[in-house]
Amino acid sequence: MSITIRAIEEKDNLPLxxxxxxxxxxxxxxxxxxxxxxxxxxxxxxxFLTPGSVYLVAVEKGEIIGGCGVFPTDGLPEGCAELVKFYLSAETRGRGIGLQLLERNMELARELGYKQLYLESFPELAKAVSMYNKAGFKPLPHAIGNSGHFACNIWMLKDLTEEVSAETTVGE
Incomplete structure (x- = not known):
């Protein structure tokens, strides 16, 4: 099955x-x-036309099956962006597509000059949180920045200057 990962286009708004x-x-x-x-x-x-941001979508058979982005959320420390709006359709999960999106976004964040990547999540998204842990994200005791998503209760931060990639830690 051929998956295409590409930059978001205006026509993607409604399906996303x-x-x-x-x-x-x-x-x-x-x-x-x-x-x-x-x-x-x-x-x-x-x-995602905002300077310092990027959003990728995963497409299969012409249909959007996932997406993930990097955004310079207000209030984050200098050199830190947020990993945002990372979702996969139910039938897509478990195929490594989320890991591909995560790794591509971490690469793009580095290219944009970010040193850290922050994210917010929920315990209900345990599989995603596990993937973040394996990719080197570390738990934080509280939110940072001003995302406005006050219902989130898991906060994590990744040092993008580390050499360890998600690929090398997934099998451990």
Whole structure:
């Protein structure tokens, strides 16, 4: 099965918003203070025109099956960006596509000059959190930055200057 990973296009707005909200309903985290109710979810293309940001989508058979981005969230320390809006369709998970998206986004974050990558998540997304741990993200005791997603209760940070990649740690 051929998967294409490419930059977001304006035509991706609606399918991406639908995918993200479907994942939130699936895990029963469709509540205020999350991406579910964030108005920017409906127009990710224009959001990711922001300097210092990037968003990639995974496409299979012409259909968007996932996406992930890097964004210079307000209030983050200098040299730090946020890994954002990282979602995969249910039937896509477990095939290594999430890891490909994560690694490509970490590479792009480094190319954009970031030294750290921050993320926010939920315990309900345990498989994703496990992947973040294996990729070298470390838990934080509280949120940093001003994402506006006050319902999230897992916060993690990755030092992008480390040489260890997710690929080398996944099998451990």
């Amino acid at each position: 918003a639908e995918l993200i909200r479907k994942v939130f309903r699936e895990f029963k985290i469709d509540k205020p203070g999350t991406v579910y109710t964030d108005p920017t979810t409906n127009d990710l293309f224009h959001l």
